Amino acid sequence: xxxxFTWDIVYHESLDSTNSLMYDEVSKDKSISEGxxxxxxxQTSGRGQIGNVWESKADQNLLCSILLKPEITVDHQFVxxxxxxxxxxxxxxxxxxxxxxxxxxxxxxxxxxxxxxILIQNILQGKKVKFSIVGIGLNLNQDIFDSNAPNPxxxxxxxxxxxxxxxxxxxxxxxxxxxxxxxxxxKISEIDHLYKFLLYRRNQRSSFTDINDISFYGxxxxxxxxxxxxxxxxxxxxxxxxxxxxxxL
Amino acid sequence: xxxxxxxxLIKLVGKSNLxxxxxxxxxxxxxxxxxKYRKNMQQVMSTTTPMVSMAAAPQVxxxxxxxxxxxxxxxxxxxxxxxxxxxxxxxSPIVGTFYRSSSPxxxxxAKVGDTVAVGDVVCIVEAMKLFNEIESEISGKIVKVxxxxxxxxxxxxxxxxxxxxx
Numbered sequence: 001x002x003x004x005f006t007w008d009i010v011y012h013e014s015l016d017s018t019n020s021l022m023y024d025e026v027s028k029d030k031s032i033s034e035g036x037x038x039x040x041x042x043q044t045s046g047r048g049q050i051g052n053v054w055e056s057k058a059d060q061n062l063l064c065s066i067l068l069k070p071e072i073t074v075d076h077q078f079v080x081x082x083x084x085x086x087x088x089x090x091x092x093x094x095x096x097x098x099x100x101x102x103x104x105x106x107x108x109x110x111x112x113x114x115x116x117x118i119l120i121q122n123i124l125q126g127k128k129v130k131f132s133i134v135g136i137g138l139n140l141n142q143d144i145f146d147s148n149a150p151n152p153x154x155x156x157x158x159x160x161x162x163x164x165x166x167x168x169x170x171x172x173x174x175x176x177x178x179x180x181x182x183x184x185x186x187k188i189s190e191i192d193h194l195y196k197f198l199l200y201r202r203n204q205r206s207s208f209t210d211i212n213d214i215s216f217y218g219x220x221x222x223x224x225x226x227x228x229x230x231x232x233x234x235x236x237x238x239x240x241x242x243x244x245x246x247x248x249l
Numbered sequence: 250x251x252x253x254x255x256x257x258l259i260k261l262v263g264k265s266n267l268x269x270x271x272x273x274x275x276x277x278x279x280x281x282x283x284x285k286y287r288k289n290m291q292q293v294m295s296t297t298t299p300m301v302s303m304a305a306a307p308q309v310x311x312x313x314x315x316x317x318x319x320x321x322x323x324x325x326x327x328x329x330x331x332x333x334x335x336x337x338x339x340x341s342p343i344v345g346t347f348y349r350s351s352s353p354x355x356x357x358x359a360k361v362g363d364t365v366a367v368g369d370v371v372c373i374v375e376a377m378k379l380f381n382e383i384e385s386e387i388s389g390k391i392v393k394v395x396x397x398x399x400x401x402x403x404x405x406x407x408x409x410x411x412x413x414x415x
Contacts, residue, residue, distance in 0.1 A: 007267060007271070008270075009271060010273045023382075027370075074342050077381070078377050081379055105377045120380065121379075123382045170267070171261065171265070174267050227379075
């Protein structure tokens with residue numbers, strides 16, 4: 001059963017972080033509808049993982065947070081990350097960007113460069129995901145990246161054309177709706193398959209370091225249902241949680 | 250936004266599967282509904298009865314096999330009464346990393362001595378880079394924080410002890 005809702009987009013010229021504002025608004029009004037979208041032209045302290053900062057110049061990139069109510073239990077939460085990644089890959093493919101891959105757990109790479117990042121915050125009620133705040137930063141027209149963020153790239157640097165963030169947002173929401181509907185229709189294996197085949201460095205022998213900074217070689221094969229990365233090592237297949245492993249780029 | 254840009258927006262929505270989009274900017278607001286929107290509304294109207302029965306049993310009918318055990322006891326509480334001291338445990342609903350605040354420079358959500366109400370966020374448990382805000386399902390006073398900030402936690406591991414009379 002697919003629930004219908006309206007995408008309700010509110011644009012702010014400048015914000016600390018779209019996720020923080022969304023979180024505050026949801027905290028104040030728990031009856032807020034899914035499909036609410038906060039978009040900004042500039043983030044003063046956009047958040048990557050806890051403590052990291054997502055760099056973005058004014059009105060050059062697509063920066064937004066999308067509110068969903070996925071009606072899943074927290075043990076299935078990783079599927080939210082999957083559908084968001086798939087929507088972004090699909091969008092980039094539509095703009096003729098090939099070689100788009102998902103760098104587990106939730107960065108989008110074009111070859112060896114990062115074009116988009118995702119930050120998801122769930123609000124739980126017991127074991128149920130009550131709200132999912134999906135923060136997305138997609139590099140569109142930015143030419144110069146000042147900070148030491150690793151390997152950034154933008155759509156413009158790839159195709160030498162400028163894009164309107166508002167238009168890209170609509171295309172993104174359309175793509176996200178497509179995969180969100182798959183989730184609601186419980187087409188989980190379809191989502192899992194697509195995600196698996198789009199994994200960055202899948203089936204390529206690559207170098208990693210583990211939690212003790214010890215480097216090893218292995219091949220990414222898949223992710224587990226809970227979202228752990230499964231790597232075929234010389235000692236067989238091992239599972240890693242985020243923070244237990246680093247890619248050597 | 251220019252007239253041409255608005256036309257472009259409308260064209261984009263028309264081509265998409267989106268049914269209704271509202272966009273609010275500093276100087277204008279636009280709401281676009283497609284023909285699909287009306288069709289969906291009609292579907293909703295004509296299927297009112299089955300909708301109601303779906304609402305009565307939202308997840309059970311369509312949950313994937315893996316989720317069934319979970320669904321059978323959906324309200325399994327993450328709190329348990331400690332009979333010896335009459336303290337209630339707040340447990341982790343998931344394997345992950347425990348965070349006491351939303352970022353290193355922010356104050357902790359809940360400290361010893363704080364009073365929490367039902368629905369208050371007490372901590373974050375991160376799993377595979379999804380940040381889960383854990384709400385308290387009970388009200389009371391935090392007596393003990395059972396985990397170090399930024400440490401790994403197991404499923405059902407006790408995070409806080411709460412005195413419900415506090």
